Structures are given as structure tokens and as C-alpha cells.
Amino acid sequence: MNYRVSIFPSKKLQDIANAYRKRYDSHYSLIPPHITLKEPFAAGDFEMESMVKKIRELAKQTKPFPLEVYKFSSFHPVTNTIYMKVREHETLMSLHERLNEGELGRHVTYQFVPHITIGQDLKDAECSDVLGRLKMETIDHEEMVDRFSLLYQLENGSWTVYETFLLGKE
Amino acid sequence: MNYRVSIFPSKKLQDIANAYRKRYDSHYSLIPPHITLKEPFAAGDFEMESMVKKIRELAKQTKPFPLEVYKFSSFHPVTNTIYMKVREHETLMSLHERLNEGELGRHVTYQFVPHITIGQDLKDAECSDVLGRLKMETIDHEEMVDRFSLLYQLENGSWTVYETFLLGKE
Numbered sequence: 106m107n108y109r110v111s112i113f114p115s116k117k118l119q120d121i122a123n124a125y126r127k128r129y130d131s132h133y134s135l136i137p138p139h140i141t142l143k144e145p146f147a148a149g150d151f152e153m154e155s156m157v158k159k160i161r162e163l164a165k166q167t168k169p170f171p172l173e174v175y176k177f178s179s180f181h182p183v184t185n186t187i188y189m190k191v192r193e194h195e196t197l198m199s200l201h202e203r204l205n206e207g208e209l210g211r212h213v214t215y216q217f218v219p220h221i222t223i224g225q226d227l228k229d230a231e232c233s234d235v236l237g238r239l240k241m242e243t244i245d246h247e248e249m250v251d252r253f254s255l256l257y258q259l260e261n262g263s264w265t266v267y268e269t270f271l272l273g274k275e
Numbered sequence: 276m277n278y279r280v281s282i283f284p285s286k287k288l289q290d291i292a293n294a295y296r297k298r299y300d301s302h303y304s305l306i307p308p309h310i311t312l313k314e315p316f317a318a319g320d321f322e323m324e325s326m327v328k329k330i331r332e333l334a335k336q337t338k339p340f341p342l343e344v345y346k347f348s349s350f351h352p353v354t355n356t357i358y359m360k361v362r363e364h365e366t367l368m369s370l371h372e373r374l375n376e377g378e379l380g381r382h383v384t385y386q387f388v389p390h391i392t393i394g395q396d397l398k399d400a401e402c403s404d405v406l407g408r409l410k411m412e413t414i415d416h417e418e419m420v421d422r423f424s425l426l427y428q429l430e431n432g433s434w435t436v437y438e439t440f441l442l443g444k445e
Contacts, residue, residue: 106286113435113436116276116427116429116435119429119435120429120430120431123429123430123431127431134304134433137429137433137435252438254436254439257286259286259289259290259293259307260286260290260293261290261293261297263304263307265283265286265289265307266283266424266436266439267439268422268439268441269424269436269437269438269439271438
């Protein structure tokens with residue numbers, strides 16, 4: 106089964122993201138707007154049981170932290186993905202690191218750039234066109250994150266939440 | 276904000292349901308296959324905070340229970356909805372009742388028929404045609420339920436999980 110770990114921001118921020126995703130994101134109907142903490146990975150039921158315990162522990166040890174979205178950017182030319190950039194908060198960076206090391210490690214080979222995707226699988230011209238327009242817009246939104254979620258993937262490619270983890274709670 | 280409370284069954288059962296929903300369910304892309312424990316309702320942030328505490332308590336006091344899906348049925352002629360019927364287990368019925376009484380009460384005026392919707396908003400002819408075919412198929416699936424979820428609705432009509440509640444756990 107495929108799993109992933111994500112933060113779902115507030116309804117307000119999800120609605121803002123969806124206004125763009127509806128037009129530009131091929132995954133619009135597969136998962137709500139999110140920040141990926143752990144990329145999709147395959148795991149068996151038995152293995153997952155032990156990973157879930159580990160993730161619960163991690164959540165307890167992590168305090169709620171501020172989430173700030175401050176500009177539009179893109180992963181072009183690596184991929185034609187457009188996103189809202191999330192400020193690198195110490196707690197967020199450490200949570201990501203701990204979700205991808207030790208027993209939870211899955212050979213992450215790239216640097217973590219916290220973001221909320223609003224467009225992907227775009228053609229070169231559209232990607233640069235849309236990003237050009239977004240660069241002229243301003244976005245500045247801050248909220249608190251007090252939870253994150255573990256999801257699994259259905260056969261149709263969509264994701265169902267398996268469990269939410271409250272930060273700093275027993 | 277609009278909220279609802281649902282059980283998401285196993286990936287296996289969700290995949291079975293989605294094979295039908297893809298063709299027959301107008302809400303296919305808005306929410307994964309589910310059993311509704313509490314119909315959509317509007318609540319403010321402050322009110323919700325107290326409701327969430329109440330729901331957490333309820334979950335702790337409820338033991339995991341078996342979920343059995345045993346036939347296809349329909350709400351026709353009330354609505355052209357086709358569903359997989361879920362056996363009325365005492366724990367499921369009591370969980371539904373407690374999620375809709377007292378502080379959590381929202382004037383539920385109809386009888387609770389536990390089910391997983393696989394078709395809705397169908398035309399009369401299609402509804403009776405599809406149901407006729409499904410009535411000749413057999414379905415018999417049993418699994419354990421050990422959690423349920425509180426969701427909120429985004430502006431595009433889709434639902435995001437706010438919190439999962441593990442049954443019988445602190």
C-alpha cells in the first residue's frame with residue numbers, strides 16, 4: 106500500500122490554493138491542498154504498524170508552529186510545478202527531517218523545500234506564463250499548524266486520511 | 276464552516292465502492308467512500324472546539340466493532356441513491372445515536388440506515404436499471420472498524436479530514 110504524510114493547512118489557505126489548482130493542478134481531485142512532509146512510499150501492514158507508533162511519538166514531541174506562505178515560485182526546469190512557498194521554520198524543518206530518518210528513512214536525496222503545490226504537469230509555455238502572472242501578485246498568510254496526517258492511496262490514485270496526529274498532545 | 280463525521284472503511288472496500296462510484300456517484304471526487312455517522316452541519320470555530328472534545332470522549336468510550344457489508348439497496352423513491360447496505364451492529368448504532376444527541380444533536384428526523392453510497396443523483400431509469408443489475412450480484416465483506424473521522428468542507432464542495440478518532444484509545 107502507498108502512504109504519505111502531509112499537513113493540511115486551514116480551510117482559508119486550502120480555498121486560496123484550490124482556486125489555482127482547479128485550473129493548473131492535475132492532482133486537483135486526488136488530494137486536498139497540502140504540504141508534503143514525507144513523499145509517497147510503499148509499506149506493508151506489519152511494517153506500517155510500527156511506523157505509525159513512531160510517527161505518534163514524533164508528533165507528541167513536536168510543538169505547534171507557525172506556517173507562513175509568502176510568495177509564488179516554481180521548480181522549473183526540474184519539473185513544471187508551481188507552488189506557494191512556505192517559510193522554513195525550525196520546527197517544520199526538524200519534523201520533516203525526523204519523518205525521513207532512521208526507521209522512517211526512505212533515502213530522500215533532494216533538499217526539502219516546504220511548499221503548497223498549486224500547479225503541476227504544465228506545458229513549458231503555460232508554466233512560465235502562469236508563473237509570470239503570479240510573480241506580480243502578492244501573498245502573505247500566516248497561521249498555526251497543530252496537526253498533520255498520514256494518508257494511503259486508493260486504486261484510483263486518490264488519497265484517504267488514515268490518521269491525524271496532534272502536535273504536542275498525548 | 277460545514278462539518279460531517281464519517282467512517283472510512285479499508286482500502287479494499289473503498290476500492291470496491293469506487294469502481295461503482297466512478298460511474299454512478301456525483302460526489303465521486305468530493306470525498307472517498309464512507310459511512311456517514313453525522314450528516315453535514317454548520318458550526319462556528321468556538322462551538323466546534325467543544326464538540327471535538329465531546330467526540331474525542333465518545334471515541335474513547337467506544338470499542339472497535341465489525342463492519343459487514345452484505346447487499347446492494349436503494350433509497351428510491353425518496354432519493355435515487357444506490358448503496359451497499361451495512362449490517363446494523365449495536366456499537367455502530369449506538370455511536371451514531373451518541374453523535375447526534377445532547378450537545379451534538381442536530382434534529383435528525385429520519386431513521387439511521389448505515390450504508391456506503393455508490394450512486395446518487397441518478398435518473399429514475401438509470402437508478403432502477405443499475406440497481407436491478409446489482410441485485411443479481413453478491414457482496415459479502417467483513418472487517419473491523421477502529422476509527423472514524425471529522426471532516427470539513429472546502430469552497431469547492433470537497434471534504435478535508437480535520438481529525439481522526441481511534442476507538443477505545445486514550
